[in-house]
Amino acid sequence: MNRADPGAGLAEPSRGAARPPICIVVHAHSDLSKGGGETAAHRELLALRAVGHEVTLVAATEQRLDGEQIVAHAPGEFLFSTEGMEEDRLSWADSADRRDLVRFLAGQPAGIFHFHHVWRIGLDLIAELMEARPDARFVVTLHEMLAICAHHGQMIRIQGRELCRAASPTQCAACFPDRSPRHFELRRATFLETLRRFDAAVFPSEFIRGRYQDWGFSPVVSVVQENYLGDVLTGAPRRLAVEPDLAGHFAFFGQPTPFKGLDILLRGFTLALAAAPRLSLSIFGCERDDVLALFPTLAPVLDQAGSALSFFGRYDQADVLHLMQGAGWVVVPSIWWENSPVVIQEAMRAGTPLIVSDIGGMAEKVRPGLDGLHFRRGSPPDLARVLRQAADPARHAAISASLGDSIGRDAFIAGIERAFGVTPRRASA
Amino acid sequence: MKSGDAWDIDLAVDCARPLGRRHVFVQGWLSWSQDGDLPTPVVLADGLPLRTVAQAWHARPDLPGDPGGRRSARGFIMIARRPTGAVATGGIALRAGSDMAPVPQPWFGPEVVDALAHLPWDGVFALMMDCIRLGDLAATLAPNDGLDGVFDRWINLMPRLDPAARDVHGMAHIDAFGAPSGECVVTVQLPRRLGPKEELRVVALLPADGGSRPAALDGPPALRGANGATFYGRLPLTTGTPAPACDLLVELRGPDGGIWFRTSPKLHPAPVFLGKLNGLTTAGEAAESFTWLRGVLETRRSAFDTTFRPARPPRGDMTDAPMVVVLHGMDDPFADRLAFLFAPEIERRATEVRVLGARASATTEIFLQRGRIPARSGLDLSAAVRHGTFRHAMLVPIDPLSLARALDAGGIDEVFANQVDGAALPHLLGLAALAGTLEEGETIARLARILAEGRGGRVDRHRFGRMPGATGQMIADHLAALWRDGAPALRARAVHEPG
Numbered sequence: 001m002n003r004a005d006p007g008a009g010l011a012e013p014s015r016g017a018a019r020p021p022i023c024i025v026v027h028a029h030s031d032l033s034k035g036g037g038e039t040a041a042h043r044e045l046l047a048l049r050a051v052g053h054e055v056t057l058v059a060a061t062e063q064r065l066d067g068e069q070i071v072a073h074a075p076g077e078f079l080f081s082t083e084g085m086e087e088d089r090l091s092w093a094d095s096a097d098r099r100d101l102v103r104f105l106a107g108q109p110a111g112i113f114h115f116h117h118v119w120r121i122g123l124d125l126i127a128e129l130m131e132a133r134p135d136a137r138f139v140v141t142l143h144e145m146l147a148i149c150a151h152h153g154q155m156i157r158i159q160g161r162e163l164c165r166a167a168s169p170t171q172c173a174a175c176f177p178d179r180s181p182r183h184f185e186l187r188r189a190t191f192l193e194t195l196r197r198f199d200a201a202v203f204p205s206e207f208i209r210g211r212y213q214d215w216g217f218s219p220v221v222s223v224v225q226e227n228y229l230g231d232v233l234t235g236a237p238r239r240l241a242v243e244p245d246l247a248g249h250f251a252f253f254g255q256p257t258p259f260k261g262l263d264i265l266l267r268g269f270t271l272a273l274a275a276a277p278r279l280s281l282s283i284f285g286c287e288r289d290d291v292l293a294l295f296p297t298l299a300p301v302l303d304q305a306g307s308a309l310s311f312f313g314r315y316d317q318a319d320v321l322h323l324m325q326g327a328g329w330v331v332v333p334s335i336w337w338e339n340s341p342v343v344i345q346e347a348m349r350a351g352t353p354l355i356v357s358d359i360g361g362m363a364e365k366v367r368p369g370l371d372g373l374h375f376r377r378g379s380p381p382d383l384a385r386v387l388r389q390a391a392d393p394a395r396h397a398a399i400s401a402s403l404g405d406s407i408g409r410d411a412f413i414a415g416i417e418r419a420f421g422v423t424p425r426r427a428s429a
Numbered sequence: 430m431k432s433g434d435a436w437d438i439d440l441a442v443d444c445a446r447p448l449g450r451r452h453v454f455v456q457g458w459l460s461w462s463q464d465g466d467l468p469t470p471v472v473l474a475d476g477l478p479l480r481t482v483a484q485a486w487h488a489r490p491d492l493p494g495d496p497g498g499r500r501s502a503r504g505f506i507m508i509a510r511r512p513t514g515a516v517a518t519g520g521i522a523l524r525a526g527s528d529m530a531p532v533p534q535p536w537f538g539p540e541v542v543d544a545l546a547h548l549p550w551d552g553v554f555a556l557m558m559d560c561i562r563l564g565d566l567a568a569t570l571a572p573n574d575g576l577d578g579v580f581d582r583w584i585n586l587m588p589r590l591d592p593a594a595r596d597v598h599g600m601a602h603i604d605a606f607g608a609p610s611g612e613c614v615v616t617v618q619l620p621r622r623l624g625p626k627e628e629l630r631v632v633a634l635l636p637a638d639g640g641s642r643p644a645a646l647d648g649p650p651a652l653r654g655a656n657g658a659t660f661y662g663r664l665p666l667t668t669g670t671p672a673p674a675c676d677l678l679v680e681l682r683g684p685d686g687g688i689w690f691r692t693s694p695k696l697h698p699a700p701v702f703l704g705k706l707n708g709l710t711t712a713g714e715a716a717e718s719f720t721w722l723r724g725v726l727e728t729r730r731s732a733f734d735t736t737f738r739p740a741r742p743p744r745g746d747m748t749d750a751p752m753v754v755v756l757h758g759m760d761d762p763f764a765d766r767l768a769f770l771f772a773p774e775i776e777r778r779a780t781e782v783r784v785l786g787a788r789a790s791a792t793t794e795i796f797l798q799r800g801r802i803p804a805r806s807g808l809d810l811s812a813a814v815r816h817g818t819f820r821h822a823m824l825v826p827i828d829p830l831s832l833a834r835a836l837d838a839g840g841i842d843e844v845f846a847n848q849v850d851g852a853a854l855p856h857l858l859g860l861a862a863l864a865g866t867l868e869e870g871e872t873i874a875r876l877a878r879i880l881a882e883g884r885g886g887r888v889d890r891h892r893f894g895r896m897p898g899a900t901g902q903m904i905a906d907h908l909a910a911l912w913r914d915g916a917p918a919l920r921a922r923a924v925h926e927p928g
Contacts, residue, residue, distance in 0.1 A: 091766055095798050124769045131773060182830055186763035189833030193770050216837065 019422055020111025020137075021054040027120035029059035029079060034317065036342045037143040040204075040227035041116040044416065045077075047228050047409055056108055060120040069100045080104075082120050091124045098125050106132040112420050115140045115198075118147070123194045130197055139419050140195065141202040143227075144339060147191035148215045150184070151175055154259060155211070156336045161258075163337070163359065163377070166214060192216055200419040204340035205361040211337075225415035226340050226365070226407050229349055232318075234409060239325045239351035239400075246328030247396035250355070250387060251282045253320065253330060253343050256291050261333030261357065261378070263295045268333070268375075268383030270304050276388050281331075283311045284323055324350035329390050332356040332366075335378045340365065345406040353399040355386055370402040437462045439502075440470065440525045444538025448579070449568050453479065453509045454541045455532075456548065458489045459525050460502035467501075468525040472509035475520070479509035483559035483566060487552030506548060506556050508566065546582040550689045553583050554630070554680045561632065561645045570643050581640050587678060587691035598688050601656070604709065605679075607694040608702035609862040611664030611672030612729075613646055615694070616709050617681050618657035627683035629658040634676040634691070641676065649724040652710065652717070659709050661725050666735060670859045671811065671867060698866040700893030703904045707896055722900050726907045729863065736859050737915050747850065747921045750823040754779040755808060757828050757873045759786035764829035768792050771832060771841070776801040778845060779825070783808050785870040808869045814858050819851030823921045826877040847880045848921035857919050864911035866893070879916040 026041035038059065048055045056076045065071050065081045073079045080101050084094030092098035102125060105113070113129065113136055115121060130138060146153035148167045155164040158175045167188070169181035176184075192215075195201065200221035203209035209224050228234070250269065256262045262283070269281045283291075288311045292299055302309060315323055324330055330347035332338065337360030344365045347354050354372030356362035366372040373390055376382040389395060417423075442457040453472055461468050467486075472479045484507040492502045521532040538544060545553050557580050560566040569579050590597060592605040601620045607613040615631050629651040634641035646662025658681070664672050674696060681688045697705065706725070710718035754775050756768060765788055768775075772795055775782060782804040784792045789806040796804030813819055827844050835844045849857070861872040896904050 086762070088762075091762075091769070095794070123766055127770050183761050183763060186761050186767055186829050186833055189829075189836050190763045190766045190770065193767070193836050 021109050022112045023108045023110035024057045025115045026059045027117035037116050043228050043230040089120045091122050102128045112137045138198045139200045140198045154336045202419050207361045207364045208339040223419040228412040242397045242400045244393035247393040248279045248391035249328040251327030253284045256286045256294050259336040261335045265333040267380035270301050271384035272387040280308045284315045287311050287313050321350040324352045338362045349406040438526045438528045440528045440530045444544040445532040446541045456506045458504040460500050470525040473522045482510050483508040485552040485555035487549040541579045542582045590690045590692045592692045592695050605692045605694040607696050608699045609671035616659040624683045629660045630680045631660045632678040652721040670862045707900050751780040753781045753822045753824050755783045755826045757785040759788050759792040765791045767829050810869050814855045822851040824849040826873045850921040853919040860915040864908045
C-alpha cells in the first residue's frame with residue numbers, strides 16, 4: 001500500500017460549479033467486504049466516473065495499515081483506519097486520527113462529499129469536515145436505520161424478535177435495559193442534528209425514507225432511489241423464456257443470520273412439500289452445517305425435506321444472475337424490514353420473480369402479482385400456502401412477464417445528480 | 430476559705446480568679462439549714478455587689494455529712510461582672526445571706542481551666558451553656574490567649590463516642606448526624622423509660638485555633654419519646670456555608686445524674702439529613718412527632734427567609750457580562766457527541782466553558798482540542814464563592830437533554846435563556862446547603878430546571894429520593910418550596926428588568 005498524501009491546503013471552492021468533483025466517503029471498501037452499502041458506494045464511483053464525473057472514494061477499514069492513518073488503495077481510492085475510533089465506531093477516541101482524516105478529506109478537491117453510512121466514519125468527523133469545508137455540499141445515503149435503532153438499525157425488538165414500528169426513548173430502553181430513556185433521547189438528537197446538516201439525503205427505498213421522516217428527519221433535498229447494481233450486472237441479459245418446470249423450484253440467496261428468515265423458509269417449504277412433493281429448494285450462501293449451527297432445532301425439518309432441499313454453499317457474486325436464472329422464484333423471507341435488499345434487485349435483473357415477506361423494503365420493491373408474491377412475515381404456514389400457489393406454472397409465467405427491472409445507469413445518475421445539486425447531464429447511450 | 434453565718438449558712442470559696450479583664454470566676458460551696466431557702470451567693474468588689482452573669486449549682490458529695498441530716502450543701506460556680514473601668518482596690522469577697530467570705534489577694538485557688546476540669550460535669554455544662562448564651566462571655570469559650578478557652582480541659586475529659594454507638598454508658602444507642610447547613614441531630618435511646626425530668630441538651634464544638642469553641646445550636650426543645658429523646662439544632666447563620674464540621678457535646682441529665690459524651694456527627698446532604706430525621710421521628714408517637722418535625726422545618730424556613738429575604742445588591746446591565754456556559758449532566762457518550770456538534774455555537778456565545786458530570790473530562794477535551802475558549806471540568810462552587818470567581822459573569826447552565834429538545838424544536842436560543850447571576854452564587858451555595866446536596870452537578874441541574882420552569886418550562890418534579898408518610902411529604906414539600914422560592918433570586922436580569 002502507498003502512503004496517501006493528505007494534501008496541505010483546501011481545494012478551491014467548488015460549490016456552484018456545474019459538475020464539481022465528488023468525494024465518496026464510505027464505511028468499508030467493497031474489495032475488502034461484501035456488504036450492500038460498500039458495494040453500492042463503489043458501483044456509484046464507477047458509474048459516476050463512467051459518465052465523466054471526477055470522483056474519489058475514501059473508505060474505512062478495520063485492517064491494520066502499518067501505522068498509517070490513510071493509504072492509497074487504487075487510483076482515486078483510499079482507505080483509512082478505524083483503529084482510533086470508539087468501540088461503537090460512531091466517533092473518534094483519537095482526535096489526532098480524526099484530525100488527520102478531516103485534513104485529508106478537506107484537502108480533496110471536492111465540491112461534493114457523499115457519505116454512505118455514518119458508522120465507521122464518525123459523527124464528529126462529519127461535523128468537523130462540514131466546519132472545515134463550508135463551501136462544499138454534503139449528501140448522505142442512508143442504507144440502514146442505525147440512526148433510529150441501536151439494535152443494528154434493524155428496528156426489531158431484541159426480546160421476542162417483534163417488529164418495531166417507531167422508536168421512542170422508553171421503548172428503546174426496554175430493548176436495552178442497561179441504558180436509560182435519556183440516553184436514547186440524546187442518541188436521537190445527536191444523529192438527527194448530524195443528518196439535518198446534510199444538504200441532501202438519498203434513500204434506497206420509500207420505506208426507509210418514511211421511517212426517517214416519522215423519526216423526525218426530513219431533508220431539504222430528498223431522493224428516493226435504489227442502489228445501482230453496476231454496469232456489469234445491468235448490462236447482463238435477462239432471462240427471456242419462462243420454463244414451466246421452474247415454477248416449483250425456489251431459491252434462497254444469503255447468509256443464515258437470525259433475521260434473514262431462513263428458518264421460516266425451511267419450515268414453510270417442508271410444510272408445502274408435504275402437499276406438493278415435486279417442489280424443490282436451493283440454498284445459496286451457506287451449507288447445511290451453517291444452518292444447524294444457528295438453528296439447531298431445524299435438524300428434523302431438514303431431514304424431512306430430504307432430497308428436495310439442496311445446499312450450494314458460498315457463491316461468486318459474479319455468478320449471481322446465472323444462479324438466480326436457474327430458479328423459478330427467489331425467496332426473501334426476512335423477519336426484519338430489509339430496506340432495499342440487493343437480492344431483490346438482482347432477482348429482478350435476472351428476470352426471476354420473488355416471494356417476499358410482506359413488510360418494509362421487501363413489500364415495497366416487490367409489487368404483489370406483478371413482481372412476485374407476498375407472505376405474512378414470520379409465518380411458515382402462510383409461506384407454505386404461497387409456495388404452493390407459486391408452483392402454478394401459469395402464475396409463474398404471468399408474474400415473470402410483468403416483473404420489473406432494476407434501476408438503470410441513466411436513471412441512477414439522474415437521481416444522484418439531483419441529490420448533488422448539479423446540472424443534470426444528458427442521458428448517455 | 431470558709432466562714433460561718435448568723436443565718437446558719439456556711440460559705441466556702443475554693444477558687445476565685447479573674448476571668449479576662451471584666452469578670453470574676455468564683456467556685457465554692459455553701460451549706461444551710463434544710464428549713465431555709467437556697468441562699469444566693471453574691472460577689473463583692475470593694476464592698477459593692479457585682480452582677481452575677483452566670484451561675485451553676487452542683488452536688489458536693491465530698492463534703493462531710495451532717496449526722497442529723499438537718500443541713501443541705503451544694504457546690505456553686507459563678508461568674509460575676511466587674512463594672513467597666515473599675516479597678517478593685519479593696520479586695521473581692523463573697524456574700525451569702527449575711528455571711529461574708531473574703532477572698533485573699535492576689536486571688537485564690539487553682540487556675541479556672543483546672544478548677545473546671547475537676548468539677549462535676551452537670552455544673553460545668555450548665556455554666557458553659559450560660560457562657561454561650563451570654564455574648565460578653567464569648568471570650569471564655571475561645572481556646573486562645575491566657576485565660577480564654579476555660580472549658581477546654583474539661584471538654585477534653587469527655588468520652589468520645591461513635592456517632593452510631595450501641596450499648597454504651599447506659600444507653601441502648603445513640604445516633605448523631607449533621608448537614609452542611611450547620612444542622613445537627615442527636616438521638617439517645619435508653620434501655621429504660623426516659624424520666625420525666627431528664628433532659629437532652631447538645632452544644633456544638635466548632636474548630637478554632639487548634640482547639641474547639643462551644644457554640645449554641647438553635648432549635649425547638651428536644652422531642653421526647655418513651656425511651657429516649659431526639660435533639661435538633663442549627664448553628665448560627667453567621668457560621669458560614671457550608672458550615673464547618675463540628676463535634677457535639679451531649680448531656681442527658683436527670684435529677685439523679687446524667688450522661689455526658691462527645692461525638693462527631695456524620696454529615697449528610699440536607700435531604701438525606703431530613704430523611705434520617707424523619708426516620709427517627711416516625712419511630713415515635715405520630716402526632717407529636719409530626720408537630721415537632723413541623724417545628725424543625727419552620728426553623729429551617731425561618732433561616733432560609735433570613736438568608737434569602739435581603740434584597741440582592743443592585744447589578745448593572747448583565748447583557749454584556751461575560752457568559753460562562755456550564756455544561757452539566759455530561760454523563761453519556763452521546764452527551765459528548767452532542768456537545769461536539771454544538772461546540773462552535775457555544776464558542777460563538779461564551780467566553781468560558783465549565784463541564785460537570787461523569788464524562789466531564791471527555792467533554793472538556795472537545796473544547797480544549799478546539800482551543801477557541803477556556804474549558805475546565807468542575808465548578809467547585811465553594812471555592813468559586815470564596816474567591817468570587819464568577820462575580821462579574823453570567824452563568825448559563827446547559828444540559829444535553831435540554832439541548833437535544835431545543836434542537837428538536839428547531840432553535841437553540843432557548844438553551845441560553847437560563848442565565849444565572851455569578852454574583853448570586855453565594856446564595857446558590859446557601860440554598861444547596863440548606864435544601865440540596867452541594868454536589869455541583871445536581872445543584873446546577875436543579876437550579877436550571879427551576880429557572881426553566883419559571884420561563885414556562887416543565888415543572889421540576891425531581892425529588893430527593895423517597896420519603897414515606899405524611900412527614901416525608903412535608904419534608905419534600907419543604908425542600909421544593911425552598912428551591913422554588915430561592916432559585917428565582919439567582920437569575921441574571923437585564924438592567925431594565927424588575928428585581
